[in-house]
Amino acid sequence: MNATLTESHYRNKIHPKKFALWVACASMTMMFAAFTSAYIVRQASGNWLEFNLPDVFSYSTGVILASSIVLHCAYIAFKKRNVFLYKGLLVLALLLGIAFVVLQYQGWLAMEKMGVQLTGNPSGSFVYVISGLHAAHVLGGISAIIVALVHAFALKFKVTKVRILRFELTLTYWHFVDLLWIYLFLFFIYQK
Amino acid sequence: MTNVSTPIQYDEEKLIKEQGFDDHFHDHHHGDKYKSNFITTYIFSQDHKMIAKQFLITGIFWAIIGAAMSIIFRLQLGFPEESMAWLKPILGKWITINDAGIGTLAPEFYYALVTMHGTILVFFVLTAGLSGTFSNLLIPLQVGARDMASPFLNMLSYWFFFLAGLVMFISLFLSTGPFSGGWTAYPPLSALPQASSGSGAGMTLWIVSLVLFVVSVLLGGINYVTTVLNLRTKGMTMWRLPLTIWAFFVTAILGILSFPVLASAFFLVMCDRGLGTSFFISEIFIGGQALDNVGGSPILYQHLFWFLGHPEVYIIILPAMGLVSEVLSVHARKPIFGYKAMVFSILAIAFLSFIVWAHHMFMSGVNPFISNFFVIFTLIIAVPSAVKVFNWITTLYGGNIRFNSAMLFAIGFVSLFISGGLTGIFLGNSAIDIQMHDTYFVVAHFHIVMGIAAFFGMFAGIYNWYPKMFGTFMNETLGRIHFWGTMIGAYAIFWPMHYLGMAGVPRRYYRFDNFDAFSHFADSNKFITIAAIIVFALQILFVINFFYSIKNGKKMTTKNPWGANTLEWTTPIDAGHGNWPGNIPAVHRWAYDYGKDGHEFIPQIVPMREGEKDGGDH
Numbered sequence: 172m173n174a175t176l177t178e179s180h181y182r183n184k185i186h187p188k189k190f191a192l193w194v195a196c197a198s199m200t201m202m203f204a205a206f207t208s209a210y211i212v213r214q215a216s217g218n219w220l221e222f223n224l225p226d227v228f229s230y231s232t233g234v235i236l237a238s239s240i241v242l243h244c245a246y247i248a249f250k251k252r253n254v255f256l257y258k259g260l261l262v263l264a265l266l267l268g269i270a271f272v273v274l275q276y277q278g279w280l281a282m283e284k285m286g287v288q289l290t291g292n293p294s295g296s297f298v299y300v301i302s303g304l305h306a307a308h309v310l311g312g313i314s315a316i317i318v319a320l321v322h323a324f325a326l327k328f329k330v331t332k333v334r335i336l337r338f339e340l341t342l343t344y345w346h347f348v349d350l351l352w353i354y355l356f357l358f359f360i361y362q363k
Numbered sequence: 364m365t366n367v368s369t370p371i372q373y374d375e376e377k378l379i380k381e382q383g384f385d386d387h388f389h390d391h392h393h394g395d396k397y398k399s400n401f402i403t404t405y406i407f408s409q410d411h412k413m414i415a416k417q418f419l420i421t422g423i424f425w426a427i428i429g430a431a432m433s434i435i436f437r438l439q440l441g442f443p444e445e446s447m448a449w450l451k452p453i454l455g456k457w458i459t460i461n462d463a464g465i466g467t468l469a470p471e472f473y474y475a476l477v478t479m480h481g482t483i484l485v486f487f488v489l490t491a492g493l494s495g496t497f498s499n500l501l502i503p504l505q506v507g508a509r510d511m512a513s514p515f516l517n518m519l520s521y522w523f524f525f526l527a528g529l530v531m532f533i534s535l536f537l538s539t540g541p542f543s544g545g546w547t548a549y550p551p552l553s554a555l556p557q558a559s560s561g562s563g564a565g566m567t568l569w570i571v572s573l574v575l576f577v578v579s580v581l582l583g584g585i586n587y588v589t590t591v592l593n594l595r596t597k598g599m600t601m602w603r604l605p606l607t608i609w610a611f612f613v614t615a616i617l618g619i620l621s622f623p624v625l626a627s628a629f630f631l632v633m634c635d636r637g638l639g640t641s642f643f644i645s646e647i648f649i650g651g652q653a654l655d656n657v658g659g660s661p662i663l664y665q666h667l668f669w670f671l672g673h674p675e676v677y678i679i680i681l682p683a684m685g686l687v688s689e690v691l692s693v694h695a696r697k698p699i700f701g702y703k704a705m706v707f708s709i710l711a712i713a714f715l716s717f718i719v720w721a722h723h724m725f726m727s728g729v730n731p732f733i734s735n736f737f738v739i740f741t742l743i744i745a746v747p748s749a750v751k752v753f754n755w756i757t758t759l760y761g762g763n764i765r766f767n768s769a770m771l772f773a774i775g776f777v778s779l780f781i782s783g784g785l786t787g788i789f790l791g792n793s794a795i796d797i798q799m800h801d802t803y804f805v806v807a808h809f810h811i812v813m814g815i816a817a818f819f820g821m822f823a824g825i826y827n828w829y830p831k832m833f834g835t836f837m838n839e840t841l842g843r844i845h846f847w848g849t850m851i852g853a854y855a856i857f858w859p860m861h862y863l864g865m866a867g868v869p870r871r872y873y874r875f876d877n878f879d880a881f882s883h884f885a886d887s888n889k890f891i892t893i894a895a896i897i898v899f900a901l902q903i904l905f906v907i908n909f910f911y912s913i914k915n916g917k918k919m920t921t922k923n924p925w926g927a928n929t930l931e932w933t934t935p936i937d938a939g940h941g942n943w944p945g946n947i948p949a950v951h952r953w954a955y956d957y958g959k960d961g962h963e964f965i966p967q968i969v970p971m972r973e974g975e976k977d978g979g980d981h
Contacts, residue, residue, distance in 0.1 A: 187512040187593040194585045194619060202623035205670065209631070209663055213642070218658040290639040293658055297642075300634055 192340055196347045199308065203301070203351060207358055210297045214362070220292035224359050225281035228302075231274035232356050235309075238267030239349040242316070246342050250335065254328050261316070261323055264345075268313045275306050298359055305352055312348050315341045371962040373969050375922075375933055382970065383946030384597045386509070407522075409514035410940040414521050415500035416832055419825070421521075421528060422492020423906060429483035432476045434899050439468050441892025443874040457540070470873045474543035475561050477871060479535065481546030482569070484814065486576055487531070489679040491524045493821045494618075495579075497682055498587045498611040500828060504931035505608050507596025507948055509941045512589040516582045523579035527572045534568035542569035545871070547668055550643035550661045554635040557649060567636070570629050577626045580618045587615035596930070598950035603967070603977070605929050605954040606699060609706050610685025613713045614678050620717070621674035628667035635659070662727055669720035676813045677716045680780075681709060683820020684751060687773040689954075690823045691755055693927045694770035695762030696963060698955035698978060701754040708747035715744045725793040726800045734793040741791035748784055752777060763958075768842030769826035775850050776819040782854075783812025786861065801871075804864025807857045815853045822846075825909070830924055834936050835916030841908040845901055852898035859887045928954050928966045953978040 185193075213219075245260035279299060287295035319341050322334070408414060435450065448466030451458045457472035499517065503510050511517045534541040543561030544552030548569065556563045591604070591612045604612075631642040641656035643664045648654075692699040699705060721729055721737040755777045764770065786808040789795050799805060822845075829837050868881050875881040875888070923932035930950070934942050948968045955978055956965040971977065 185593070187589050190593055191512055191516075191585050191589040194588050195581070198581055198585070198619045198623050201620050202627050205624035205627040205667060209627070209642075209667055212666060213660055213663050216660055290641070290655075291657075293641055296634070296640040300631065300640070304630065 186336055188336065189340060189343065192343055196344075199347070199351070203305070203355065206297070206301045206304075207355070207362075210301070210358075211362065213293055213297070218292070220287070220294045221363050222282075222285060222287050222295070223363070224298070224356075225278050225285065227274055227278040227281050228356060228359075231271050231278060232353065234267050234274060235271045235349050235352055238264050238271065239346055241267060242342055242345050246338055249338060250330065252328075252330060258323050261320055265313065265316045265320060268309065268316060268345075272306055272309055272313070275302060278302070294363075301355060305348070305355060308351070309348050312341075312345045315344060371965050371969065373966070375966075375968065378968050378970075379933065379943065379946050379948040382949045382951075382968070383943075384949055385946050407518060409510070409518045411499045411503050411510050411514065411517060412832070412938070412940075412942075414517055415496050417521050418491055418495035418499060418524070419832075421525065422488050422496060423909070425483050425487040425528065426492065426902070427906065429480050429488060430899055430902060432480045432483075434896060435468070436473055436476045436480070437892040437895045439473055439874065441889045443876050456538075471543055471560050472540055473873050474545075474559075474871070475540045475565070478543050478545055478561070479531075479541050482531070482542075482573075485546060485675065485679070486573065487524075487528060489814070489817050489821075490580065490618075490675070491576070493817060493824075494611065494614050494678065494682040495521070495524065495583060496821075497607070497686060497824050497828075498583065498615065500832065501607050501931065502587055502590050502611055503594070504831070504934065504942060505605050505929050505954075506591060506594060507599055507930050507950060508590060508594035509943075509947070511586045512594060513586055517586050520579050520583035520586065523575050523582065527575035527579060530568050530572035530575065534565050534572065537564050537568070539563050539565060541565045547665075547672065548632070549668075550632065550635065550659075550664050551647055554632050554643045554659075554661075554664075555647070555649075555654075556636055570633060570636075574626065574629055577622045577629075580622050584615035584618040584622075587611055588619065591615075596947050596950055599967075602703070603950055603953045605685075606688040606702070606705055606709075607682075607685040609709055610681045610688075613709050614681045617674045617678050617681070617713055617716065621671040621678070624667055625671035628664055628671075631667075632664070662724070662729075665724050665727055666720070669723045670717075672723060673720040674713075674716045676809070677712055679817045680813050680820075681712070683776060683817045683824075684709070686820045686824035686827070687755065687776045688758075689929070690769050690773040690827050691758050691777075692955055692957065693827070693925050694765045694767065694773070695759050696765075696926075696957050697758055697762045698957050698959075699754065700757035701750070702953070702955060702978070704750055705754055708750045711747040712744060715740055715747075719744065722791055722793075722796075725796045731793065738791060738793050742788065744791075745784070745788055748780075752781055752784075767826070768837070768839060768846055769823050771843065771846040771850075772819045772823035772826065775846065776816050776823060778850075779811050779816040779819060779853070783808055783810075783816060787812060798867070799864060801869055802864035803860040803868050803870055806870050807860035807864060810860075811853070811857050815857070819849075822849075822905070827925070828931075829909075829912070829916075830919045831931055833913045833916070834919045835912050835914075836919065836924075837912045837916055838908050841904060845905045845908070848901040849898055852894050852901065855894035856891050856898060859891055863887060923966075926964045928956055928964055930967060933966065933968060 241260050242264040245257050245264055248256035248260060279302070282295065282298065283289075287298075289296055289299045319338065322337070403409070404413065408417070435454075438445070438447065446465040447454075447458050447468050448460050448464060450468075451460065451466060454468070454472070457469045458466045459469065460466045499511075502508075531541075539560045541561055542548070542553070542565040543559055544566070548566070552558045552562055553566055553570075556566070591608060595604075631640075634640040635643050635656075639655070641659040643661050644654065644656045644659040646653045646657060688699055688705060719737055719741045721733065722741045725734055725737075759774070786804065790799055790805060790808055826837055826842055829835070863881075863884050866881070866884070868875065868884060876885060919936050922934070922936060925932070930948055933948050935944060950967045951970045952965065952967055954967055957963065959965055959978070
């Protein structure tokens with residue numbers, strides 16, 4: 172009956188830190204789920220201004236999607252020990268990340284120009300506030316990529332377990348904020 | 364089953380050495396991998412045991428402040444004619460003294476006291492003080508881990524809580540007073556800085572404090588969940604976890620899923636306050652002038668708030684239930700009755716807690732048909748709750764009960780949970796709620812079922828695990844005085860409130876003596892106030908016992924004073940950071956082998972005999 176003794180001590184294939192990040196992502200998802208549910212509930216009670224999302228947001232969506240792919244390629248290059256590609260793609264991912272935030276800002280300016288103010292009808296306020304808070308989460312991801320860059324350029328190139336884990340944590344988070352934005356973008360389009 | 368039992372023979376050190384898991388703990392260090400100085404041991408500690416003590420002592424600090432506030436507003440309710448001039452030195456300008464020397468409490472400060480009492484007790488004491496303390500202390504010890512998955516985040520979790528407390532503490536001393544719009548912080552009182560004196564700076568600090576608190580809960584919860592799922596020792600399957608761990612685990616999941624929703628509600632409130640958006644406020648007239656805001660919905664806030672608010676009451680009560688299950692089983696010397704039913708009840712309660720929030724909003728104009736949905740699910744919660752109560756009582760039945768302080772409080776918990784739970788069935792019905800809502804019936808209900816009951820669970824936990832925390836025992840005589848006084852006193856405080864509530868006496872009122880309908884309750888209110896003062900004094904006795912016993916209590920001489928099965932009792936009396944000096948013990952059985960095969964108890968580290976069946980499997 173001592174079958175359990177042969178079990179490995181490690182419970183899961185997944186590293187605890189990575190698992191913790193997943194749990195944190197679940198938590199952030201709940202936060203944005205709360206925002207979008209509040210949006211739906213508020214919308215259902217009428218007095219709701221309908222407007223089309225400015226085009227800039229489509230471009231920013233493309234940019235963050237691209238940055239996710241680029242960062243993933245950087246990760247593959249890192250594991251394949253292609254130093255040049257790894258560093259180059261990492262820089263590109265950072266630039267795309269920054270471009271996303273700049274484009275979001277342009278989007279807010281375009282909304283302002285359309286006459287959709289932050290303090291006007293809640294339909295506009297929701298878009299500003301939700302995308303603003305999302306941008307804050309992206310800034311967190313950008314700082315993670317900056318740390319990755321510092322490591323890439325300051326440390327001697329080595330593929331170690333710790334570094335793979337570190338990269339995977341950054342990558343997971345970045346994919347998360349990417350997917351989160353795509354959800355929000357589609358939500359704003361179909362639930363206007 | 365026979366109660367005649369022989370102590371089981373086992374050599375703990377040998378078992379841990381031979382069967383345990385060698386994680387090369389000794390290889391990296393001299394004695395302690397986390398070798399630490401004074402600051403990293405006592406202040407910025409990353410040892411979960413020290414962080415647990417920090418949570419507990421901070422919780423005790425806040426409990427005293429929160430309870431003292433309740434005494435002040437109880438004095439106002441019980442003795443509205445008496446002078447409060449003697450409180451002037453503490454409350455300052457909130458006491459106005461007239462020419463005759465009679466001091467009166469400022470009504471707006473009365474509201475601030477009620478609000479702060481709720482906020483402090485719900486969040487700082489019964490969330491951080493209860494689940495923060497015992498999740499930290501017991502999760503790594505009982506699952507067999509050196510520490511949390513991330514000791515650093517765990518430390519941050521405490522310090523965010525500390526910071527939240529600091530900000531709230533500062534808000535108590537504002538010249539405009541702390542926030543006074545109720546602990547639920549409904550708009551417009553929370554969203555309009557000009558709404559009342561406490562809605563300005565008081566509310567700003569309140570919301571900053573609670574946002575910090577949410578961060579603390581999330582950092583803690585992420586760690587608890589990860590630790591339970593990833594760092595269990597060899598042989599510790601989920602079905603071998605003690606019920607404490609199940610309770611903390613599910614509590615942490617509830618927190619992770621519900622606190623972010625509160626954060627989003629707060630974020631929208633902040634936008635309304637600071638940026639001029641109109642999520643929750645609309646064209647309200649202030650001083651004859653309509654506000655610019657258009658189209659806000661205060662009900663929207665209530666939905667967001669109670670989506671957290673209801674799971675929050677289970678975040679408070681589930682850890683207490685877990686502690687009580689463990690204490691009852693250990694001190695009745697019997698396996699917990701219906702272990703799996705207990706686990707499934709915890710899961711069912713947790714699931715249901717997310718789909719009942721609108722029962723806090725029956726009177727806010729929600730559609731009665733929608734109310735029906737919430738009534739049904741609310742009443743269904745009675746089923747898993749009743750299963751748990753049944754199992755606790757059955758665990759006690761025929762047990763070899765040790766009536767020590769920990770056990771008394773655990774039994775008291777069951778009593779209170781039944782009394783308070785039954786009134787929940789009244790309030791969960793939207794029709795009866797029309798009469799009962801916002802009366803003292805509600806106050807009585809939730810204080811018994813999640814206030815006092817959760818405190819009892821916490822006391823049971825403190826008396827039981829005190830030796831594990833400090834290596835000494837609390838004074839048993841004082842503990843029993845504490846129990847009987849608190850038990851009788853708590854009922855004396857809250858039982859009469861049911862009658863007040865059924866007669867329609869509304870909560871949150873400053874005084875009742877000038878209402879014809881309520882003034883005849885003056886004597887009841889006096890009685891309640893006197894009982895509250897006595898109970899408060901008994902809690903001070905507990906605090907004295909707590910701090911005095913750290914140095915002067917009876918020393919712990921054996922590792923396992925209660926004869927318990929769980930892993931925390933296999934660590935050295937003064938366990939260092941890392942918990943076990945050598946190998947991590949391996950687990951061979953569930954946590955509840957009490958009175959099995961003629962042995963009084965069989966610890967989890969003892970291997971099973973040939974053909975023996977694991978208790979958790981049936």
